[in-house]
Amino acid sequence: MADTPSIVWFRQDLRLADQAAFAAAAADGPVVALYVLDDDAPGDWRIGGAQRWWLHHSLQSLGTSLAALGVPLVLRRGNAVEQVARVAAEVGAARVHCLSHYEPWWRDAEAALARQLDLVCHPGYLLIDPDAVRTGAGTQFRVFAPFWKALSAKMPPDRPRAVPGKVVGAPHPPEGDGLDSWTLLPDKPDWAGGFKDWQPGEDGAAAALHAFSDMVVTYKHDRNLPSTNGSSRLSPHLHMGEISPAAVWHAVADGDGAEPFLRELAWRDFTSNLIIQLPAYADTSGLLKMEALPWRTGPAADADFRAWTRGQTGYPIVDAGMRQLWHTGWMHNRVRMLTASFLIKHLLLDWRRGEAWFWDCLVDADYGNNSTNWQWVAGTGIDAAPFFRIMAPLSQSEKFEAAEYIRRWVPELRDLDDDVIHDPHQADAAPAGYPAPIIGHREARERALAAMRTVSALPSPS
DNA sequence: TTTTGAGTTGTTCGA
DNA sequence: GTCGAACAACTCAAA
Numbered sequence: 001m002a003d004t005p006s007i008v009w010f011r012q013d014l015r016l017a018d019q020a021a022f023a024a025a026a027a028d029g030p031v032v033a034l035y036v037l038d039d040d041a042p043g044d045w046r047i048g049g050a051q052r053w054w055l056h057h058s059l060q061s062l063g064t065s066l067a068a069l070g071v072p073l074v075l076r077r078g079n080a081v082e083q084v085a086r087v088a089a090e091v092g093a094a095r096v097h098c099l100s101h102y103e104p105w106w107r108d109a110e111a112a113l114a115r116q117l118d119l120v121c122h123p124g125y126l127l128i129d130p131d132a133v134r135t136g137a138g139t140q141f142r143v144f145a146p147f148w149k150a151l152s153a154k155m156p157p158d159r160p161r162a163v164p165g166k167v168v169g170a171p172h173p174p175e176g177d178g179l180d181s182w183t184l185l186p187d188k189p190d191w192a193g194g195f196k197d198w199q200p201g202e203d204g205a206a207a208a209l210h211a212f213s214d215m216v217v218t219y220k221h222d223r224n225l226p227s228t229n230g231s232s233r234l235s236p237h238l239h240m241g242e243i244s245p246a247a248v249w250h251a252v253a254d255g256d257g258a259e260p261f262l263r264e265l266a267w268r269d270f271t272s273n274l275i276i277q278l279p280a281y282a283d284t285s286g287l288l289k290m291e292a293l294p295w296r297t298g299p300a301a302d303a304d305f306r307a308w309t310r311g312q313t314g315y316p317i318v319d320a321g322m323r324q325l326w327h328t329g330w331m332h333n334r335v336r337m338l339t340a341s342f343l344i345k346h347l348l349l350d351w352r353r354g355e356a357w358f359w360d361c362l363v364d365a366d367y368g369n370n371s372t373n374w375q376w377v378a379g380t381g382i383d384a385a386p387f388f389r390i391m392a393p394l395s396q397s398e399k400f401e402a403a404e405y406i407r408r409w410v411p412e413l414r415d416l417d418d419d420v421i422h423d424p425h426q427a428d429a430a431p432a433g434y435p436a437p438i439i440g441h442r443e444a445r446e447r448a449l450a451a452m453r454t455v456s457a458l459p460s461p462s
Numbered sequence: 463t464t465t466t467g468a469g470t471t472g473t474t475c476g477a
Numbered sequence: 478g479t480c481g482a483a484c485a486a487c488t489c490a491a492a
Contacts, residue, residue, distance in 0.1 A: 135489085135490060136492090137490080137491090139490095141490085142488080142489060142490090143468085143469060143488085145468075145470085146491085224471080263470080264470090287488095334471080337471065376470080376471090382488080382489090383469075383470085388473075388485080389471095389473075389484095390472080390473070391471095391472065391473085392472080392473060392474090395472095395473080396472090445473090445474095456485070456486075
């Protein structure tokens with residue numbers, strides 16, 4: 001064990017258990033723990049408002065856990081490459097350990113740092129190293145089904161490792177910022193009051209996994225019902241790396257009926273594969289000809305967008321979802337599809353506007369997942385859905401039994417019966433305070449189909 | 463190289 | 478009410 005310290009560079013891996021970079025640094029000698037808030041490198045995809053709330057609490061949790069081991073968490077703000085290099089110079093670090101991350105700005109940062117110091121990138125954000133899942137031709141997959149087949153053949157992942165038993169802090173840790181000085185929490189107004197059911201941090205992640213492990217059996221069915229608590233709600237914990245996907249896999253894989261959930265877990269891996277192949281996927285259609293779609297713009301379109309963000313479209317299931325998102329930083333997955341489809345198809349607004357809104361509002365906002373899912377709904381992605389798949393919000397609301405969900409998030413409709421709450425205007429049951437539908441379903445559907453046809457008729461640019 | 467089968471999550475219409 | 482067919486066209490992955 002050397003006397004010179006090593007740095008653990010934390011990013012979306014804010015945990016101590018099954019954290020290969022932390023374990024490696026602890027084995028190397030004295031440890032300096034570092035987190036850098038870099039708002040410039042990601043450009044428009046800097047951490048959004050809701051996730052900043054989460055980050056504050058997760059860093060607080062990590063800092064407490066590290067302090068108990070005698071290692072302060074050093075906080076720096078600015079260009080990540082510069083800050084990591086500067087701290088390495090300040091403490092005379094021999095080496096920097098981190099987990100690999102796959103957002104384009106992180107891949108750039110890792111490459112830049114590797115040129116100027118001894119950077120060791122460890123696996124652990126995904127179930128498996130993206131390089132390890134390949135087609136027969138040696139390329140990375142672009143279709144989920146064969147990707148899943150190839151990935152699951154290499155499962156299970158290694159058993160998660162415990163927190164290292166022996167950790168020594170560096171004798172003279174560098175100065176850092178105070179967490180409060182970053183003002184990650186909302187102030188005026190404090191819109192995070194509805195976030196109180198979340199428990200960010202490694203302990204909260206473990207508790208969420210424990211709670212979910214009994215529900216895996218019913219996941220396949222219940223996950224589609226917004227009124228039912230059938231989701232894992234692990235997404236923000238996984239995004240922040242408060243728990244490893246390997247730990248999640250092992251907690252549920254031996255139970256009955258685990259496969260549907262494990263497939264969802266593997267989607268994180270798949271979307272990381274996609275953004276490695278297509279780094280600009282959040283900004284550019286996977287199908288180039290889709291860039292010619294005639295999105296609505298102008299004041300009327302902007303007003304419709306505002307109505308969508310505020311949950312004032314007159315479609316109860318859509319409004320319930322958008323309000324849940326605003327109040328809790330999370331939205332049920334079925335409703336994410338419905339609200340996204342509504343923005344894109346019914347309102348004919350560019351999918352990137354919705355993507356950016358979700359990015360700012362979701363505590364689980366993730367570059368690969370968010371872009372892949374929006375492009376899937378839009379039909380612009382490389383895994384394009386058929387253009388005629390236009391979700392019908394009213395029939396989906398009935399099919400997936402969303403009445404209680406609507407009552408919870410659209411209190412104006414609280415007193416309506418199940419048979420009218422999905423479409424109160426049709427039954428002439430809407431109370432005065434609830435807006436009329438922003439557009440009729442049939443009319444919207446036909447407009448969307450016409451718009452899609454204009455690009456389908458075009459030759460595909462090659 | 464060519465061929466073949468398949469692709470997360472749907473909706474509408476008409477028999 | 479239930480059921481099957483139609484809704485397009487393209488790319489990917491593997492044989």
